Amino acid sequence: MIPVSEPWFTPEDAARVAACVSSGWVSSTGPAVKQFEAAWAEYIGRRFGIAMSSGTTALQASVAALNLAPGDEVILPTFTIIPCALAAIYNGAVPVLVDSDPKTWCMDVSAIEAKITPRTRAIMPVHIYGHPVDMEPLLAIAAAHNLAVIEDAAEAHGARYRMRNGDWARCGSFGRVSCFSFYANKLIATGEGGMALTDDPDLAARLASLRDLCFIPGERFRHEATGFNFRLTNMQAALGLGQIERTEELLRRKRAMAGLYREELDGLPLQLAAEEPWASSSFWMFGIVLDDSVPFDAAEMARRLRCCEIETRPFFLGMHQQPALLKRGLFAGERYPVAERLARRGLYLPSGLGSSASDFRRVAKAVRGALERA
Ligand SMILES: Cc1ncc(COP(=O)(O)O)c(C=O)c1O
Numbered sequence: 114m115i116p117v118s119e120p121w122f123t124p125e126d127a128a129r130v131a132a133c134v135s136s137g138w139v140s141s142t143g144p145a146v147k148q149f150e151a152a153w154a155e156y157i158g159r160r161f162g163i164a165m166s167s168g169t170t171a172l173q174a175s176v177a178a179l180n181l182a183p184g185d186e187v188i189l190p191t192f193t194i195i196p197c198a199l200a201a202i203y204n205g206a207v208p209v210l211v212d213s214d215p216k217t218w219c220m221d222v223s224a225i226e227a228k229i230t231p232r233t234r235a236i237m238p239v240h241i242y243g244h245p246v247d248m249e250p251l252l253a254i255a256a257a258h259n260l261a262v263i264e265d266a267a268e269a270h271g272a273r274y275r276m277r278n279g280d281w282a283r284c285g286s287f288g289r290v291s292c293f294s295f296y297a298n299k300l301i302a303t304g305e306g307g308m309a310l311t312d313d314p315d316l317a318a319r320l321a322s323l324r325d326l327c328f329i330p331g332e333r334f335r336h337e338a339t340g341f342n343f344r345l346t347n348m349q350a351a352l353g354l355g356q357i358e359r360t361e362e363l364l365r366r367k368r369a370m371a372g373l374y375r376e377e378l379d380g381l382p383l384q385l386a387a388e389e390p391w392a393s394s395s396f397w398m399f400g401i402v403l404d405d406s407v408p409f410d411a412a413e414m415a416r417r418l419r420c421c422e423i424e425t426r427p428f429f430l431g432m433h434q435q436p437a438l439l440k441r442g443l444f445a446g447e448r449y450p451v452a453e454r455l456a457r458r459g460l461y462l463p464s465g466l467g468s469s470a471s472d473f474r475r476v477a478k479a480v481r482g483a484l485e486r487a
């Protein structure tokens with residue numbers, strides 16, 4: 114079976130983790146956590162990194178750190194993963210959705226303004242599958258309406274966005290706070306893990322406090338505020354550190370994978386993962402969307418590929434189609450046709466760092482074969 118993703122670790126990565134175990138520094142108290150925070154913040158181009166136990170908890174702590182009032186609204190794409198909506202909900206805020214841009218699959222920035230109300234406090238752009246959101250107009254809307262931007266760069270390690278003045282900026286360098294996941298399938302993988310990044314020293318201090326149950330330094334076990342245990346362990350941080358040093362190589366591998374798929378899948382009735390001229394995608398996962406001319410949907414394509422020993426993943430099911438959120442009285446009757454079509458017609462192909470060019474060629478051949486049997 115060619116897996117959809119598998120991590121790629123070196124003997125040096127294993128040695129770094131083993132060193133934590135042999136030194137006894139296995140909890141979040143240990144030197145690697147601070148080194149990991151500093152190294153990732155520097156790579157992204159931000160002042161502060163606050164390591165968290167996952168991308169989910171990084172988002173949750175980030176929304177918490179903004180001190181929203183109950184009923185305040187956070188605008189986010191419907192086409193994303195559920196922690197984005199939950200970060201708002203668990204903080205008493207209301208997620209408000211926008212549809213996707215049909216080309217990049219990221220949130221349609223031109224749809225944001227229509228969703229702004231007097232209760233709107235924040236926008237959460239999510240860079241989908243490694244492709245940046247069109248950030249500059251989004252930042253202009255946020256500035257005009259005094260909204261915080263919580264950038265979800267969980268899937269976009271190393272991706273870059275070109276500003277209109279020609280300067281390139283890394284995904285994760287925008288807004289008041291940005292969040293990453295270091296889950297096992299991410300470019301930098303620590304098993305589970307995440308980080309919130311910001312340039313604001315007060316926000317950084319609040320995030321660090323929220324992560325650690327709002328303990329007060331010097332007054333152990335007395336709390337003035339309530340927080341969470343969202344700490345990352347020293348072992349996880351140590352695993353991430355060596356990977357940061359080879360981020361450019363990891364990115365090169367992802368981009369080579371995307372280039373190969375683009376060549377091999379050319380001419381088929383598929384929409385392939387895009388890359389806008391103003392974007393440098395990290396191609397975290399290589400997505401395809403079946404053209405309307407294909408007489409079956411993504412679930413059938415996945416089944417056909419599975420028969421060829423190829424694993425795939427369905428695209429996201431929109432937040433407005435999530436039974437768990439509808440049961441909370443959210444999004445009743447809302448429709449987002451682009452996201453609905455992506456959910457029906459889209460899936461992503463094996464994109465792992467552990468797969469080879471010949472694996473990707475075999476996948477492309479199987480996709481071609483599956484479409485020929487239409
Ligand atoms: C866009 C996005 N946001 C948030 C998360 C949550 O990250 P984690 O799985 O580390 O909790 C993910 C996870 O893959 C994600 O893809």
